[in-house]
Amino acid sequence: MSLFEMKLPDVGEGVAEAELVEWLVAVGDRVTPDTVVAEVLTDKATVEVSSPVTGEVAALHGEPGDVLAVGGTLIGIETDSDAVASRPEDSIDAPSETDEATSVPKDASDSTISDAAALPPPNGRASSADRPSAAPAVRSRASDLNLNLGSIEGTGSGGRILHADLDRVLVDRGSGPLGRQTSSRPAADFDGRRIVAVRGVRRRIAERLSDAWREIPHITYVDDIDVTELEQLRVTLNMRSGERTERLTLLPFIARAVVLAVAELPELNAHYDHPAETLTTFGAVHIGIATQTDDGLRVAVVRHAEQRSVADLAAEIGRVTGLARDGSATRADLSGSTITITSLGAIGGIATTPILNPPEVAIVGVNKMETRPVWRDGTFQPRQKLNLSSSFDHRMVDGWVAATFVQHIKRSLETPALLFVDDI
Known part of the structure; x- marks a missing residue:
């Protein structure tokens, strides 16, 4: 095995940096060339970044909210072989009309692709093809409300899950009007102050x-x-x-x-x-x-x-x-x-x-x-x-x-x- 250092790819013309929105894998997870490892935010859009190799996550570089330079190390992956050939641009899910494209290394061998297809999702996580489509704010709110996005039918473009879909589930459960007051986050202190990190x-x-x-x-x-x-x-x-x-x-x-x-x-x-x-x-x-x-x-x-x-x-x-x-x-x-x-x-x-x-x-x-x-x-x-x-x-x-x-x-x-x- 060898350590492959995946760089933050060029996420758009003229973009020199991007904000790390969310890690979608953890250290120890298995990844394949179709595994989305992180979501990053440019000045225009949220972009999913995929692993270009097969292996096990060894290190994550950065915390959500960090601004990372294009070309800087994003994630370390212990690969399954000593020979790893990939390019940084192969590890981005390039925006398309559906914004749901996944990336496969251009120089990946047939055996690598077939091995990837046979592997189960890492630690039970869904691959990018199976992972529910939703904006980071919707994912965060669903997590706060202990809602499983995989069980919610999205009404947005291409089945994307919207805040309105979360509201519908909450109303069906009888959680009150839209359920927007429900949260697992810590309550504000006694004088009503609440400090929220400005991100995304x-x-x-x-x-x-x-x-x-x-x-x-x-x-x-x-x-x-x-x-x-x-x-x-x-x-x-x-x-x-x-x-x-x-x-x-x-x-x-x-x-x-x-x-x-x-x-x-x-x-x-x-x-x-x-x-x-x-x-x-x-x-x-x-x-x-x-x-x-x-x-x-x-x-x-x-x-x-x-x-x-x-x-x-x-x-x-x-x-x-x-x-x-x-x-x-x-x-x-x-x-x-x-x-x-x-x-x-x-x-x-x-x-x-x-x-x-x-x-x-x-x-x-x-x-x-x-x-x-x-x-x-x-x-x-x-x-x-x-x-x-x-x-x-x-x-x-x-x-x-x-x-x-x-x-x-x-x-x-x-x-x-x-x-x-x-x-x-």
Whole structure:
């Protein structure tokens, strides 16, 4: 036998480090090339890392919450033979459309594969093929509630287990509303204080927002939009379509208006690289949709919004935000945006001050729609209005440009026919 030191593989282009979320094996466990040994978190997605060899776990390097460098030693494995040939990139479950792919070393022999297939799961643990699919936050909550994920039917994409599935089990057991108050964790001390380690997605969010706020001089521009006619059109289109298509919200119309606005001002559909002192503008409009999930805020990406109709935008927004919410989004689903829209829906308030999603130079914030009295034609009339609160990187975007951009969006939304005419 020989000791094989498995390195943390490259988990995505440009990623130099990743946070260790959870060990899925322990010292003494048997592993094969299809055994998922750990979950790690990049700035975009949680990724499963698999062993590239067959053997016994000899050492684990790091604790959950540690930030590990790509190429650093992750785990030591006593292999079954002295000859071990593998590459670090062979030990990652590369994100795919299902995010459920497993990895087999490219140079593994037939005998190694057949031996692996004959071995039982280490210490009774399920292989990656049998292991229930669930986000780390769902696994943690299930553990707190002493729920066996293997016995729960997942309703998410590809059978992924969601928080709602845990809630259903708890309600069936009569554990109270959603069972969210039940936990095996230590109770808070007598004065109600509770200290929780900030890890995972929340830590990444904190780091990125701190960097963005510290490094980028923001300018926020707020204007109100009269969406009375647009709302009437939206309701009419939904009534005509019935159940045949994705129900239209205001969001796809706003996304279409953003596409038209950046066609006039392409410097808003751009990335600014401060160290290199370069501004990259894009012909393709990849719109990020800020999405609240159980794991924290994620930005799901609608690619090539400039090529999509309003109906297509609605369907794609629903698809990518759904993947983000149920934890099945891949890194590709959560990266590559060129401009972002953030909306709090009905609780959106009067105005917000959105923080940019670097390296983008613009973000459009949507506040709640409400009926307001407006003086028109010598009388007050009820009109449906909402505010847009949009922030810009003031290093690249002057106030006049920011205002002009929002006015382009306003014109399109207040005259909805413009959303469907490409040459105006």
